[in-house]
Amino acid sequence: MTSDEKGTAMRKKQMHRLSRAVFSLALIVSCLVFAGALFGQGAPAKARPGREKIDLLVAGGTVITMDAERRVLEDAAVAVRGDTIVAVGPRAELEARYVPARRIDARGRLVLPGLINGHNHAPMTLLRGLKDDVTLQDWLQNYIFPAESRNVNEEFVARGTRLAALEMIRGGTTTYADMYYFEDAIARETKAAGLRAVLGETILDFPAPDNKNLAQALAYTENFLKRWKGDPLIRAAVAPHSVYLCSEKTLKESAALARRYGAPILIHLSETKREVDEIRAQYGLSPPQHLEKVGVLGPDVLAAHCIWVDAADMALLARRQVGCVHNPSSNMMLASGVAPVVEMRAAGVRLGLGTDGPAGSNNDLDLMEEMDLAAKLQKVTRMDPRALGAEQALEMATIGGAKALHMEEEIGSLETGKKADLVLLGISAPHAVPMYQVYSQIVYALKASDVETVVIAGRTVMENRRVLTLNEAEVVARAREYGARVKQSLAAPPK
Ligand SMILES: [Zn+2]
Known part of the structure; x- marks a missing residue:
């Protein structure tokens, strides 16, 4: 082996070690990100410099925007501050840009206005x-x-x-x-x-x-x-x-x-x-x-x-x-x-x-x-x-x-500047699989019972049903009581 060849071999070895280190680091980082995604739901994320604070990030779902271009975004996210949507876009991009106080995991779900x-x-x-x-x-x-x-x-x-x-x-x-x-x-x-x-x-x-x-x-x-x-x-x-x-x-x-x-x-x-x-x-x-x-x-x-x-x-x-x-x-x-x-x-x-x-x-x-x-x-x-x-x-x-x-300036589609009114639909029920076309699935196959989570003006009003x-329980019980009362009122002669 000439000294030249030795040098090349050394450099190759170093490069190999370096790339292994980079790979391991990447693996650790991605594990951390994954763990964050798994365990970080609802927990406030740490603010990193340059990232903006928001109140809510609905992340990882298929977002049906109903905007003028009728964009349907896979693995997307909706960022919310107060009662307003501040961004709709690819999940990775929005995660890099924002630190949400709260997260809703939308993976495997449809996100609709x-x-x-x-x-x-x-x-x-x-x-x-x-x-x-x-x-x-x-x-x-x-x-x-x-x-x-x-x-x-x-x-x-x-x-x-x-x-x-x-x-x-x-x-x-x-x-x-x-x-x-x-x-x-x-x-x-x-x-x-x-x-x-x-x-x-x-x-x-x-x-x-x-x-x-x-x-x-x-x-x-x-x-x-x-x-x-x-x-x-x-x-x-x-x-x-x-x-x-x-x-x-x-x-x-x-x-x-x-x-x-x-x-x-x-x-x-x-x-x-x-x-x-x-x-x-x-x-x-x-x-x-x-x-x-x-x-x-x-x-x-x-x-x-x-x-x-x-x-x-x-x-x-x-x-x-x-x-x-x-x-x-x-x-x-x-x-x-x-x-x-x-x-x-x-x-x-x-x-x-x-x-x-x-x-x-x-x-x-x-x-x-x-x-x-x-x-x-x-x-x-x-x-x-x-x-x-x-x-x-x-x-x-x-x-x-x-x-x-x-x-239409306030609601009806998922777009920046509109009110944060959105619903998450589950797509795991027997009547929901497989899915070829998202619009026909929503309209002809999915049901009210597939609605899992509902956000209105940035506030979560229903979470996981x-x-x-x-x-x-109280609302339903009182409605039953009213039913009995109305029935009785109709049986009695008019006042
Ligand atoms: Zn009417």
Whole structure:
């Protein structure tokens, strides 16, 4: 061996040792990182210089952003500070950039924007299944109105909302829109449960459980709007029931009140053929045209159903930026008809998805099911399996719903600057494997029971299927008691 050869051999040996050392070091580091990933859940990480502190990192899952590019990111993360998303991107990148106070391990799970239920009557959970399989008229006159007049008070509404909130959280709903009575109590319960909501106090031309005339209803609603102004979770709204239960005066005064406070207007619109026929006979206009003439339509209106709308109505609703909410279960259950979802989308209408009330028109608050039904109802009605796809159905329950609620700047997708409302879906159940296409898995295969963890405004409200903001056993037990009470009230002669 020449000295040259000796030198080369030495260098080779040194290089070999060095690379072994580097390899061992890398192994130790990666073990530490892995151990950190395993044992570091929930434990505050040590701040390293140059890394920013955040409150929460949801790390390691498949993130379905529902952003404009519809990005689906594998092994990604969502970084949250306060109630806001500060970054969405590759897990490794975000882990290098941030020190989270808390971590949620999303490995082997889907991370979605929280679902948005665009139409509900939450307290009606306590009347769930009171009477089904009868006509709308029979149901209302002989069951719902008597049950409501004998039972609905502020306590009933609060208890029903608690049950609804529990059900919605467990099904991945993070925002809902509601129309009922004693909406102030609904707001209190909703906020306590940690849910986000647009809550409309119902106004109509006959005595309601809370207010007996228009003046009372407007006064109650004005106080309600004042009380919740600026709340980070609750958006108080005005809900004139419909064009068939509200006179022109009621519609006008409700809209004027809402606009004085910059509050949304919630209404039922073109739900049945009968409604359209009656309004045409009375005013010579379709329900949307009538609302336009009265001055109600605008970019602050959320209209439920919009089933019996023609091309002119759709163009009007799109032009006035009205949000429309499709409720497939309710429309099928009450045989109201099939909303022209495909045409409304094509016309550029802001279109969300809802459950409607859980009594006699659904009967649950399961948006996972509504997505599935929304797609399948369009397919069978049009005899075309391509009519509405899974991605479009998910869109209606997320960013579409946000647009319908005119809240697309805040919610509906997982993007920097938006509110941290997100859900983790498990994908290990028998009905969840294997997975070829993520959108169709979510819409056609996964269920509300696959929702594991729910974060709203950065706060974890359900973790591994345990709701942290409500006493589940107590809520369910009290709901059963109410069921017995309602049954008894209907057996007794009216007061
Ligand atoms: Zn409704």
